[in-house]
Each structure stands twice: as C-alpha cells, then as structure tokens.
Amino acid sequence: MVPDNKQETEVKEKLDAMRHSTAHVMAEVVLSMFPDVKFGIGPTIENGFYYDFDLPRTLTPDDLPVIEEKMREIVAADMPFLREEATKDEARKLFTAQPYKLELIDELSDDIVTIYRQGSFTDMCRGPHVDSTGEIGAFRLTSIAGAYWRGSERNPMLQRIYGIAFKRQQEIDEHLKAQEALKERDHRKIGKDLDLFVFSDLVGKGLPILTEKGSIIRRELERFIIDEELKRGYKHIYTPDLAKVELYETSGHYPYYKDTMYPVMKIDEEELILRPMACPHHFQYYASKPRSYRELPFRIAELANQFRYEKSGELV
Numbered sequence: 001m002v003p004d005n006k007q008e009t010e011v012k013e014k015l016d017a018m019r020h021s022t023a024h025v026m027a028e029v030v031l032s033m034f035p036d037v038k039f040g041i042g043p044t045i046e047n048g049f050y051y052d053f054d055l056p057r058t059l060t061p062d063d064l065p066v067i068e069e070k071m072r073e074i075v076a077a078d079m080p081f082l083r084e085e086a087t088k089d090e091a092r093k094l095f096t097a098q099p100y101k102l103e104l105i106d107e108l109s110d111d112i113v114t115i116y117r118q119g120s121f122t123d124m125c126r127g128p129h130v131d132s133t134g135e136i137g138a139f140r141l142t143s144i145a146g147a148y149w150r151g152s153e154r155n156p157m158l159q160r161i162y163g164i165a166f167k168r169q170q171e172i173d174e175h176l177k178a179q180e181a182l183k184e185r186d187h188r189k190i191g192k193d194l195d196l197f198v199f200s201d202l203v204g205k206g207l208p209i210l211t212e213k214g215s216i217i218r219r220e221l222e223r224f225i226i227d228e229e230l231k232r233g234y235k236h237i238y239t240p241d242l243a244k245v246e247l248y249e250t251s252g253h254y255p256y257y258k259d260t261m262y263p264v265m266k267i268d269e270e271e272l273i274l275r276p277m278a279c280p281h282h283f284q285y286y287a288s289k290p291r292s293y294r295e296l297p298f299r300i301a302e303l304a305n306q307f308r309y310e311k312s313g314e315l316v
Contacts, residue, residue, distance in 0.1 A: 028121035078134030239281035
C-alpha cells in the first residue's frame with residue numbers, strides 16, 4: 001500500500017504545532033519563575049523543541065523537573081491559544097522590555113506582527129499552535145545548553161532548554177531508550193574504550209592522535225577505499241593541503257565557505273589558505289592540459305585532508 005503523503009504531512013504539521021505549543025508553555029513557566037527574563041526564540045526541532053532565555057542566574061538540571069511540573073499544571077488547565085495581529089509599532093510597545101523580540105520586529109518586512117497568547121504569556125510568533133494547552137501530549141525536558149543569540153559569538157550567550165514531545169508517553173519512553181542505546185554506540189566513547197585515539201591539550205581540541213590500533217583501522221579503510229575506486233576506473237592523485245585564496249574565489253566557494261575556513265596565511269606575495277574541500281584542486285588538474293571526449297568518463301579521486309573551522313560545541 002502506497003503511503004498517503006498528504007496524510008503524513010498533516011500528521012507532521014500537527015505534531016510540529018503541538019511541539020511548538022509546548023515550547024510556549026515552557027516559556028510561560030520560565031516567566032513565572034523569572035519575571036525579568038528576556039526571551040529569544042523557541043522553534044520546533046526534530047523530536048521536540050527548545051527555547052532560548054536570558055536569565056538572571058544559571059539554570060541547573062534540578063530546575064528541569066520543577067519547570068516540567070508547572071508545565072503539566074498549565075496543560076491540565078486547558079488554556080486556549082489565542083492568535084492576534086498587531087502593527088509593528090503596537091508590537092514594539094507590547095515587547096518594550098524584550099530586546100531580542102524588538103530586534104526581530106525591526107527586521108520584519110511586513111507591518112503586521114502575529115502574536116499568540118495563552119494564560120499569562122504573550123509571544124511574537126507565526127504559529128500555528130494547537131487550540132489549547134490540553135491538546136499537548138507527552139513531553140520531557142532533556143537538557144540545558146548555552147547558545148549565542150542568533151548563533152554569533154559577538155552576541156550575548158543565552159540559556160537554551162531542550163525538550164522532546166510526542167503524542168503518547170510510550171513514544172517518549174521509546175525515544176529515550178533509543179537515545180541511551182546511541183550513547184553506547186557513540187564513536188567518542190567506543191574510540192576511547194578501544195584505545196583507538198587520544199587527545200592532548202597541547203595538540204589542541206578536536207585534534208585526535210590515532211594510536212597503533214586506530215592507525216590499523218584507518219590503514220585498512222584507506223586500502224579498501226582505494227581498491228574499490230580503482231575497480232571502478234578512478235585514477236588517484238595527490239594535491240596540496242593549501243592553495244591560493246584566488247583558487248576558491250575562482251571556483252565560487254570562497255564567499256560561502258570563508259566563515260568556516262581557517263585564516264589566510266600571507267607568504268611572500270601570495271595569500272594561501274588551508275583547503276576546506278578538494279574539488280577546486282581537481283578541477284585544476286583536469287584543466288592542466290587539453291582533454292578529449294575519448295577520456296570520458298573522467299574519474300579521479302583522492303584521500304584528501306580537508307580543514308574546516310568549527311566553533312566550540314560543533315565538534316562531534
């Protein structure tokens with residue numbers, strides 16, 4: 001039987017609305033606990049939601065069950081979600097004490113701002129939401145993390161509360177069980193337990209040193225990849241780990257990748273940079289001499305080092 005894509009979409013949309021509504025309920029509780037809270041954003045994510053807060057003190061894991069219990073009280077009260085519209089000027093007055101909301105309001109192209117209210121909480125939000133808090137299913141607050149406002153380290157660090165939400169408690173239990181199983185298969189844990197790699201503060205964060213055992217695994221994988229590619233008609237080449245910035249400007253990569261590339265190194269009269277990808281080098285190899293259609297398909301491959309600048313918290 002072919003799945004009904006329309007029906008699947010409707011189910012997902014309803015689940016997203018419920019999860020987003022749960023984030024609003026959480027924000028209402030946080031407001032009741034910290035009247036001076038400044039609100040960031042609270043979107044849905046895979047399996048749940050989060051909300052960012054600027055708070056007068058640092059949250060701890062002990063806060064989560066307290067917030068959860070108050071959330072359940074709001075769900076039991078079956079408070080309606082009320083949608084309203086306001087002009088940007090009206091919204092600025094409503095959120096005058098919320099600098100992050102004011103920043104978002106200023107960036108709106110439309111003069112109409114959508115607002116949702118439930119109980120004592122009011123938020124600027126596109127929606128949609130469920131009709132009332134009583135339609136919210138099972139949920140669990142899972143963790144607290146730091147998050148820069150709008151993802152930039154130049155902005156204030158906010159506190160992010162993550163949660164999961166499903167229609168039934170059984171789904172929550174199954175999800176948590178699956179997450180525990182994933183932790184046991186986490187490559188960082190397995191690699192340490194099996195003595196495959198070590199880290200050194202002097203070498204740097206996220207820069208592993210492969211042990212003898214780890215080196216054997218890497219070598220076998222490299223041999224397997226090369227043998228398979230040779231069987232499929234690939235020719236292997238080696239290209240430098242760095243190149244002139246001009247190469248990435250010519251290929252078109254630089255404007256899109258420059259923020260995740262390492263700083264430019266000026267050597268003599270050239271500006272060089274560690275490569276985040278190998279394809280521009282390979283294009284230059286292909287263009288190094290005239291080619292014939294008889295060479296097609298033209299397959300080249302390389303086990304290349306690539307370098308991406310990852311911010312703290314992005315390494316996995």
